[in-house]
Amino acid sequence: MIRDTEKLIVCPGVYDGLSARIAHEVGFDSLYMTGAGTSASRLGMADLGLATLSDMRAHAEMISNLKPNGAPIIADMDTGYGGPMMVYRAVCEYIRAGVAGFHLEDQLLTKRCGHLKGKEVVSREDYYARIRAAQAARVHMGSDIVLIARTDALQSRGYDECVARLKVARELGADVGLLEGFTSREQASSCVKEFQGWPLLLNSVENGASPLITVDEAREMGFRIMIFSFASIAPAYQAIKATFERLKTDGVIGTKGEITPKKIFDVCGLGDLVDIEVGSGSSVYAKDNI
Numbered sequence: 001m002i003r004d005t006e007k008l009i010v011c012p013g014v015y016d017g018l019s020a021r022i023a024h025e026v027g028f029d030s031l032y033m034t035g036a037g038t039s040a041s042r043l044g045m046a047d048l049g050l051a052t053l054s055d056m057r058a059h060a061e062m063i064s065n066l067k068p069n070g071a072p073i074i075a076d077m078d079t080g081y082g083g084p085m086m087v088y089r090a091v092c093e094y095i096r097a098g099v100a101g102f103h104l105e106d107q108l109l110t111k112r113c114g115h116l117k118g119k120e121v122v123s124r125e126d127y128y129a130r131i132r133a134a135q136a137a138r139v140h141m142g143s144d145i146v147l148i149a150r151t152d153a154l155q156s157r158g159y160d161e162c163v164a165r166l167k168v169a170r171e172l173g174a175d176v177g178l179l180e181g182f183t184s185r186e187q188a189s190s191c192v193k194e195f196q197g198w199p200l201l202l203n204s205v206e207n208g209a210s211p212l213i214t215v216d217e218a219r220e221m222g223f224r225i226m227i228f229s230f231a232s233i234a235p236a237y238q239a240i241k242a243t244f245e246r247l248k249t250d251g252v253i254g255t256k257g258e259i260t261p262k263k264i265f266d267v268c269g270l271g272d273l274v275d276i277e278v279g280s281g282s283s284v285y286a287k288d289n290i
């Protein structure tokens with residue numbers, strides 16, 4: 001998609017099957033599987049490098065295959081989960097899982113969310129080794145999976161170091177760049193100019209380390225992909241907590257009447273599943289009997 005359009009691709013962050021289904025229901029062209037959200041939903045753990053390749057790959061595979069041939073999924077690949085061999089393996093696994101694009105960063109394996117303090121990055125050479133391994137994997141697999149080079153060096157090493165790292169990542173074959181945690185709009189805008197002709201991705205984390213930049217502003221600046229990492233996990237937290245509090249105090253959940261169990265199952269593909277069953281000649285799940 002990034003190779004076929006000049007438009008800004010807007011990806012809501014999804015963290016589980018239901019949030020991915022809701023993104024499909026609303027009709028987004030592309031989705032982002034957040035690592036922070038995967039860690040929270042799959043492990044119940046903070047985004048501190050605890051999710052393994054197996055956790056991430058399994059989650060990405062489930063989300064990517066909810067709608068085969070549907071909106072492509074960009075998935076977080078964190079640090080690549082080890083040295084170059086492991087990065088190579090991670091990319092091969094994401095390709096087999098049906099992921100359309102992934103971002104690979106330069107934080108230490110003991111990483112943390114890009115919007116926390118105290119981030120450290122590996123040396124330039126170690127980072128480039130990760131990018132080379134990722135590039136080799138997709139070449140060997142004959143895959144067009146999109147390689148997004150991310151740097152988290154801004155906090156500890158400054159803007160110029162980020163630009164230097166991304167320039168080499170571009171030379172090594174990365175399709176897209178991601179400078180994590182811009183501290184101002186001016187910085188975000190000048191970064192796009194710096195890399196004119198090479199697509200940049202903007203990670204929007206409301207209430208995170210960066211100023212709020214709207215989709216229109218990002219488009220105006222020239223970003224080509226925008227992900228909203230917390231677009232489902234933050235509102236889910238808010239809504240679930242408010243509901244649980246109501247349950248505790250009032251003894252009811254209080255959901256609107258139209259939110260029936262069937263409504264939720266419809267969002268989760270009930271119609272398509274029944275079509276498969278009926279089309280196969282079975283009447284167990286007939287349309288008028290469910």
Ligand SMILES: C[C@](O)(C(=O)O)[C@H](CC(=O)O)C(=O)O
Nearest residue numbers: 034035036113114115205229
């Ligand atoms: C983009 C990110 O990698 C994610 O997991 O969604 C996180 C988001 C976050 O935790 O704020 C990141 O920016 O590191």
